[in-house]
Amino acid sequence: MKAGADMKIAGKTVCVFVLLTITKVMRTVGNNRMSATVGNSCVLTCPSKSNITMVTWKISPKVGGPCTLGYRADQNKSDRTNCSDSMNWKFRPDRDPALEIWQVGIDHEGNYTCEVVATEGNFHKTYHLTVLVPPRLTMYCDDHGNPVCKATAGKPAAQILWVLESNSTPKEEGHDNGTVTVLSTFTAHSTNVTNTTCIVSHPAGNRSMTIACHPPDNNGFILLVSITLCFLSIIIFMAVIYYFKLHSDRLCLNTKPPETAPTHSPQDDTMEVEPYTTYVQKENVIYNSVSDLTVGQNLPQGLSPAT
Numbered sequence: 001m002k003a004g005a006d007m008k009i010a011g012k013t014v015c016v017f018v019l020l021t022i023t024k025v026m027r028t029v030g031n032n033r034m035s036a037t038v039g040n041s042c043v044l045t046c047p048s049k050s051n052i053t054m055v056t057w058k059i060s061p062k063v064g065g066p067c068t069l070g071y072r073a074d075q076n077k078s079d080r081t082n083c084s085d086s087m088n089w090k091f092r093p094d095r096d097p098a099l100e101i102w103q104v105g106i107d108h109e110g111n112y113t114c115e116v117v118a119t120e121g122n123f124h125k126t127y128h129l130t131v132l133v134p135p136r137l138t139m140y141c142d143d144h145g146n147p148v149c150k151a152t153a154g155k156p157a158a159q160i161l162w163v164l165e166s167n168s169t170p171k172e173e174g175h176d177n178g179t180v181t182v183l184s185t186f187t188a189h190s191t192n193v194t195n196t197t198c199i200v201s202h203p204a205g206n207r208s209m210t211i212a213c214h215p216p217d218n219n220g221f222i223l224l225v226s227i228t229l230c231f232l233s234i235i236i237f238m239a240v241i242y243y244f245k246l247h248s249d250r251l252c253l254n255t256k257p258p259e260t261a262p263t264h265s266p267q268d269d270t271m272e273v274e275p276y277t278t279y280v281q282k283e284n285v286i287y288n289s290v291s292d293l294t295v296g297q298n299l300p301q302g303l304s305p306a307t
Contacts, residue, residue, distance in 0.1 A: 007015035030190045035130040037204050037282035038155075042088055046097040047123040054099040054117040061084065061110035071097065106131050106155070106177055133179055141213035147186040149198035149209070153179040156203070160184040163197040228293065 036042035039188035046055065057069040067083035078093055091096035097116065101108055109131040115124040135154030142148050151158035157180035160170050170184040184197050197210045221248070 032126070033128045033130065035203065036101070036108060037132045037134065038104055040104055042101040042104050042108075042110050042129070044099045044101075044114070044127050044129075045125075046078045046099070047116050047125055048096055049118035049120055049123065051119040052097070052116060053119070054115075055093050056115045057097075057099050057112045058115065059087075059110065059117040060113075061107060063109075063119075069099065069203040084261050104113050104131055104134065106179075132202075132203055132204040133198060134181070135179075137200050137209055139198055139200075139209045139211040141211065142185065145213050146188075146210050146211045146243055147196040147198070149184045149186070151182045151199070151202070152198045153181055154202055154204075156193055158182050159201040161199040161201060162186055163199065164188065 033040075034044070046057075051074050055071045058068045059068070062303075063069045065082055065299065066128065067080045069078070069087070069089070070080075071078040071089075071092055086103060086105075087099060087101045088143065090096060090100040097114065099114070111128055111169075112127040112129055113124060116122070127255060133153065133155035134157045135151035137153065138150045140148050149160050149162075151160060155178055157172055160168075160182055162168065162184075164186075166186045166188065166269050168184045168187055170182050173183070175181070184198070186198070188196075194214075195206055195210055195212050199208045200206065220228075
């Protein structure tokens with residue numbers, strides 16, 4: 001009987017010890033989720049205790065290697081290993097060992113653990129830091145006159161809502177840096193809708209934008225088609241004219257009679273020589289008359305030229 005009672009007492013003692021241990025662990029160990037918007041500052045607190053002996057921040061980012069930031073009270077000295085200048089103590093580590101991150105970036109996302117050694121015991125606290133990237137909101141009208149809402153490079157992916165009822169299905173496109181672009185096209189059940197409002201819901205903040213889209217103008221399309229057809233008709237008409245002109249020139253060349261060499265007859269030579277012969281004869285007659293007259297003038301008196 002006594003042995004059984006001792007076993008019960010031992011069992012109860014073990015249960016109490018386990019419960020106290022669990023309570024102690026839950027008191028000294030914390031795992032918190034925290035978010036920060038890219039470009040802003042972020043402060044991570046650490047258990048503040050009196051008579052701190054040593055404080056160590058252990059950082060494990062998703063991108064890049066781990067880094068540590070430590071402080072020892074006995075040497076009144078702090079050191080860092082592989083930590084960038086964008087993170088440092090918020091205040092003096094012996095008074096408040098909080099960690100501050102300036103201009104949070106996507107590469108700062110990860111786990112941050114603070115370990116404190118004090119006279120009261122050892123304490124540590126872990127944060128899982130999530131970096132939020134607000135998306136860039138744009139709206140435009142597509143070729144069919146439908147409003148399109150686009151949330152570009154958000155982290156996490158944004159949710160797009162329409163003020164009026166729509167059967168739109170958002171499309172997501174992921175990027176290498178972890179951001180997501182969401183695209184949603186508004187499809188109205190009624191064609192009388194003019195102003196359409198898009199609402200983008202995101203943990204970094206909500207935004208809205210309104211746009212007025214109109215259905216495409218068919219008259220402009222008809223005018224464009226008419227101008228194109230007219231231009232093509234002019235080109236075809238000029239091509240036909242050029243073709244017929246080229247064809248007619250070839251016909252003229254084919255029907256032209258062959259050139260023959262001119263004939264030359266002896267009669268033509270006689271006709272060409274006769275005027276010269278007549279001219280020579282007249283010259284001779286005139287020359288003879290002049291000679292006779294000259295001779296008659298040079299004779300002595302009493303003599304007359306012989307006839």
